Amino acid sequence: METLVFRFENGRRKLQNHAQLVGVVSSGNLEVLVNHADLQSACEIEINTAAIGFGAIWEAVMNDFQARWQLADVRIAINDMGATPAVVSLRLDQAIEASLESTK
Template sequence: METLKFRFDRGSRKGGSQPQIVGVVSSGNLEVLIEPAALNGACEIEVKTAAVGFGTIWDAVMRDFHARWPLADTRISINDMGATPAVVSLRLDQAVESLLGAAA
């Protein structure tokens, strides 16, 4: 297992007040927990992955995600069992939409 941590400062979009979870950890998939957190406008992401050695790819996927969703005061935890970058992006988008929908 490998743990990767990312932080994006100066987010402009706050989500809801209730944690949300999407996806299921199983062969080739992942789960995403997204929750509000007092982070001075930042978004922190922690990835625990069974696919060791793909930090550069994770970095690119997380930067792309933050460009689409510049979240503020949000913590995201990802448990991965080898999901493809497309699945990671899909699950992250679902998590954000779930969090924002809970705020409405």
């Protein structure tokens, strides 16, 4: 297993205090857990993955995700079992959309 941590400063979009879980940890998939956290307008993403050596790809996907959502005070945990970048982006978007839906 490999653990990667990314932190993005100066986000603008805050979510409510509702935790959100999407996805399933299984072959070729992943789960995403989103939580509100007091991070002084930052977003932290911790990835635990079975696919070792793909840090640059994870970084590119996380940069793209944060550029789209601009999250602030959000902590995201990802447990991965070899998901493709497209699946990672899909699950992240699902988690944030579900978080936004739960605040309506």
